Amino acid sequence: MIIIKSEDEIEIMKMAGTVIAQILHDLSRIIQPGITTQELDDFVEQSILKNGMIPAFKGYNGYPASACISVNDEVVHGIPSRKRKLREGDIVSVDAGTIYKGYYSDAARTYPVGKIDEAAERLIDVTRESFYEGLKFCKPGYRLSDISHAIQQHVEGNGFSVVRDYVGHGIGKAMHEDPQIPNYGIPDRGPRLTPGMVFAIEPMVNEGGWQVKVLPDGWTVKTEDGKRSAHYENTVVITEGEPLILTTLSIVEGF
Numbered sequence: 001m002i003i004i005k006s007e008d009e010i011e012i013m014k015m016a017g018t019v020i021a022q023i024l025h026d027l028s029r030i031i032q033p034g035i036t037t038q039e040l041d042d043f044v045e046q047s048i049l050k051n052g053m054i055p056a057f058k059g060y061n062g063y064p065a066s067a068c069i070s071v072n073d074e075v076v077h078g079i080p081s082r083k084r085k086l087r088e089g090d091i092v093s094v095d096a097g098t099i100y101k102g103y104y105s106d107a108a109r110t111y112p113v114g115k116i117d118e119a120a121e122r123l124i125d126v127t128r129e130s131f132y133e134g135l136k137f138c139k140p141g142y143r144l145s146d147i148s149h150a151i152q153q154h155v156e157g158n159g160f161s162v163v164r165d166y167v168g169h170g171i172g173k174a175m176h177e178d179p180q181i182p183n184y185g186i187p188d189r190g191p192r193l194t195p196g197m198v199f200a201i202e203p204m205v206n207e208g209g210w211q212v213k214v215l216p217d218g219w220t221v222k223t224e225d226g227k228r229s230a231h232y233e234n235t236v237v238i239t240e241g242e243p244l245i246l247t248t249l250s251i252v253e254g255f
């Protein structure tokens with residue numbers, strides 16, 4: 001069942017979302033060669049707490065950190081580590097969320113570490129663009145799989161592939177609510193979108209094949225072929241008109 005949120009609930013979720021958007025924006029100035037993924041997690045956690053919110057991921061199904069930090073061929077759910085130093089040319093995905101007054105936000109960005117190669121830049125750009133392609137269908141009258149289809153078309157049209165084992169999701173008083181939102185599929189399937197639905201839409205895009213594997217730590221997801229992967233996620237509300245991105249700083253495009 002897809003839970004419809006009231007305007008008051010969306011107001012709270014907007015606060016939760018703005019804080020994580022600001023933190024993800026600030027991260028882009030901190031990410032540089034030599035920093036460890038643990039230091040990035042510390043920054044995310046401290047910033048969330050400073051804003052009087054709760055790190056949504058910490059303890060979620062036993063997850064040990066406040067952010068998922070995934071480098072290069074890591075797709076999602078990378079666990080921050082003091083031993084993992086970022087290097088020039090890496091790409092790093094940071095996924096994090098907050099809880100405010102019982103409501104969740106969830107967002108992710110992929111960042112370049114220093115100077116990266118052109119293919120990596122294109123991977124990051126196409127991943128972000130594919131979110132905005134999906135967003136075009138986040139309006140009443142369209143059906144859920146129209147979002148999925150638009151994302152897949154943009155990704156595959158640019159020669160990349162879409163991860164199939166992990167999906168976007170409804171979000172509200174729980175991080176994961178109905179519906180599941182795959183990043184691929186045929187159009188015109190699934191529920192019709194109506195105002196007050198809130199979705200975390202999160203394309204995960206691979207440079208090579210779509211297949212992934214989970215490491216023995218039980219969390220870290222990597223590409224099977226060792227090629228790189230990027231992630232871009234926002235929490236979005238369906239309204240009567242244009243969709244509203246809750247995890248954004250409206251003044252900085254892409255954040």
Ligand code: MF3
Pocket residue numbers: 056057058060061063068077095096106169200202
């Ligand atoms: N952010 C992930 C998602 O989008 C969830 C992370 S799982 C956690 O669904 F355990 F790390 F929190």
Ligand code: CO
Pocket residue numbers: 106107168169200202233
């Ligand atoms: Co999510």
